[in-house]
Amino acid sequence: MECVFGLVGNGFAIVAADTSAVHSILVHKNNEDKIMLLDSHKLIAASGEPGDRVQFTEYVQKNVSLYQFRNGIPLTTAAAANFTRGELATALRKLGELGLLDALLLKTQCSVFGCHASNPYSVNILMAGYDKEAGASLYYIDYIATLHKVDKGAFGYGSYFSLSTMDRHFRSDMSVEEAIELVDKCIVEIRSRLVIAPPNFVIKIVDKDGARTHAWRQSVQDVTTASV
Amino acid sequence: IQIFEYNGSAVVAMVGKNCFAIASDRRLGVQLQTIATDFQRISKIHDHLFIGLSGVATDVQTLYQRLVFRHKLYQLREERDMKPETFASLVSAILYEKRFGPYLCQPVIAGLGEDDKPFICTMDSIGAKELAKDFVVSGTASESLYVWLMLALVFNKCFYFQEADELFETISQALLSSVDRDCLSGWGGHVYVVTPNEIKERILKGRMD
Numbered sequence: 228m229e230c231v232f233g234l235v236g237n238g239f240a241i242v243a244a245d246t247s248a249v250h251s252i253l254v255h256k257n258n259e260d261k262i263m264l265l266d267s268h269k270l271i272a273a274s275g276e277p278g279d280r281v282q283f284t285e286y287v288q289k290n291v292s293l294y295q296f297r298n299g300i301p302l303t304t305a306a307a308a309n310f311t312r313g314e315l316a317t318a319l320r321k322l323g324e325l326g327l328l329d330a331l332l333l334k335t336q337c338s339v340f341g342c343h344a345s346n347p348y349s350v351n352i353l354m355a356g357y358d359k360e361a362g363a364s365l366y367y368i369d370y371i372a373t374l375h376k377v378d379k380g381a382f383g384y385g386s387y388f389s390l391s392t393m394d395r396h397f398r399s400d401m402s403v404e405e406a407i408e409l410v411d412k413c414i415v416e417i418r419s420r421l422v423i424a425p426p427n428f429v430i431k432i433v434d435k436d437g438a439r440t441h442a443w444r445q446s447v448q449d450v451t452t453a454s455v
Numbered sequence: 456i457q458i459f460e461y462n463g464s465a466v467v468a469m470v471g472k473n474c475f476a477i478a479s480d481r482r483l484g485v486q487l488q489t490i491a492t493d494f495q496r497i498s499k500i501h502d503h504l505f506i507g508l509s510g511v512a513t514d515v516q517t518l519y520q521r522l523v524f525r526h527k528l529y530q531l532r533e534e535r536d537m538k539p540e541t542f543a544s545l546v547s548a549i550l551y552e553k554r555f556g557p558y559l560c561q562p563v564i565a566g567l568g569e570d571d572k573p574f575i576c577t578m579d580s581i582g583a584k585e586l587a588k589d590f591v592v593s594g595t596a597s598e599s600l601y602v603w604l605m606l607a608l609v610f611n612k613c614f615y616f617q618e619a620d621e622l623f624e625t626i627s628q629a630l631l632s633s634v635d636r637d638c639l640s641g642w643g644g645h646v647y648v649v650t651p652n653e654i655k656e657r658i659l660k661g662r663m664d
Contacts, residue, residue: 316517320556367490373462373512375483375491386488 228423229274230385231261232413233353233365234393235378237400239434240355240363241441242272243410245385245417245425257449262431265291266301269356270431270438271311274382275370276349283348287311304356308366308374311352316372319347347371351382357433388420389413403432407441414444458559459580461486463639464509465596466496467630468565468575469604470589471622471648472615475573477505477565478630478646480596481658483512484639492642492663500526501536502654503567505647506546509594510560510580518558521549539566539574543584550582557581561593571651596640599633623648623657631661 228249233242248259262272263284271287273280290310295301302310322343325333330342352368367373367380379393392413401409410430418424426447431440463484468477483494497507498519506522508515525545529537537545543564550558557580565575577591578584585591589608592600607625611617617625627646634641644659 312516316513319513369485369513371511371513372517373483374516375494375512377491380490390488 228385228421228425229261229383230381230389230417230421230425230428231272231274231351231353231383232381232386232389232393232410233272233355233379234397234401234406234409235355235363235365236406237402238357238363239403239406239432240270240357240365241403241406241410241430241432242270242353242355242365243414243428243430244272244274246427246429246443247425248277257427257445257447258443260429262429263288264438265307265354265356266295267437268301268358268433269304269307269354270433272353272355272431274351279348279350283314283350284352287314303358303361304354304364304366305358305361305376307356308354308368308376311354312368312372312374315348315350315368315370318345319372320345353380353382355431355433355438357435357438359435363434384421385413385417385425388416392416411444418446456486459510459561460595460639462510462512463637464496464515464594465600465630465634465637465640466507466509466561466563466593467600467604467626468505468507468563468577468591469622469626470573470575470587471617471619473567473571473573474619474622474648474650475565475567475575476619476622476626476646476648477507477563478626478644478659479507479509480594480630480634480640480642481645482640482642489642495645497645497647498523499647499654500542500566501530503571503649503651504537504539504542505565505649506542507563507565507593508560509563510558514558514560518549518560518562522546525549539564539568539576542566543574543576543578547578547582547584550578550580554581563591563593565649567649567651594640596633596637599636600629603629603633619648619650619655623655627657627659631659635662 230245244261248255325342354366381389428444465480479496483491
């Protein structure tokens with residue numbers, strides 16, 4: 228039920244993600260930020276299995292920083308997107324040993340018999356960034372490492388509503404206000420038509436001035452109880 | 456789910472008179488949902504060699520990167536471009552390497568060999584080569600493509616090889632008609648017609664649905 232979507236406008240890219248952390252029928256928290264700042268001018272909005280999402284996006288973020296430390300210049304958005312795809316593609320088929328717990332879960336003999344299984348990340352990613360030469364860009368990266376540069380993209384059940392809404396109203400080179408209007412239209416659509424719609428969303432923007440949180444759209448807030 | 460129908464694709468290559476044409480659709484989908492309408496399935500290896508890859512998009516991209524890498528190494532060592540027949544054997548070997556965990560792609564290779572003689576071939580996902588004299592097809596729309604191209608050859612009494620412009624018409628019509636009957640491929644077409652002196656790249660506008 229995680230909804231992530233984004234679009235490219237005139238010199239900027241916007242991504243929005245829901246902020247519910249859910250485990251089966253329980254909502255752990257309503258303000259989980261699923262859009263990570265990769266560096267000053269890149270955002271990575273991720274949806275998928277919570278552990279993989281955090282671990283993998285942090286891994287990408289640290290490697291992007293490492294590149295900048297080593298080489299003195301930041302990666303371009305395209306390069307960061309291709310690096311991310313490469314890591315996902317490698318993990319998709321790389322055979323690792325089955326640990327005791329995994330083997331028990333799979334009900335097979337463990338490493339004694341050399342049981343191997345791949346350990347793919349179940350994370351879908353929308354990477355938005357701004358480069359001086361290329362301008363604003365948005366990359367769609369599937370959990371099976373399909374990479375594509377897009378003007379608008381979305382993941383999850385919400386994509387059925389947000390993609391259609393964006394197809395109807397999107398124009399190239401929209402202003403920030405027009406883009407936020409479109410994002411709000413998508414959020415309204417998701418809230419009204421998705422059966423277990425996430426109540427809260429965060430909207431982040433990246434442009435020549437950098438990546439930052441633009442707004443939150445909250446319809447439910449965490450209730451604090453008085454201490455007993 | 457049928458894994459070869461996960462992203463949807465249609466690729467076809469056809470032989471002409473001292474030229475060849477290779478065409479593909481442009482849809483990138485995830486089962487029933489369309490993600491993009493400008494996905495590149497055909498890649499240039501060198502001026503007289505193209506490879507079109509159908510199947511799962513992630514393996515299309517990985518395989519393309521590996522093949523370009525291998526060809527660049529070959530160019531550095533041999534100081535020349537690879538012949539299409541050699542390249543086809545290379546692709547076949549790379550695919551068979553992964554026999555028990557294959558790349559889920561079906562390549563279509565088209566090139567101009569020695570004396571500018573056109574060469575086309577296709578193979579399955581584990582590298583079984585299939586050379587053909589007239590055309591090869593691949594992807595979710597392959598059955599329609601077979602029918603259309605056979606009809607084109609028979610009705611045009613094509614026991615001759617067509618010139619570049621005629622070839623473009625034939626392959627474009629066949630591609631657009633076939634993908635119109637396949638929900639997983641379409642959203643336009645991308646056609647390369649390659650003669651010894653030039654490469655003509657054209658985008659086709661078909662039914663956008």
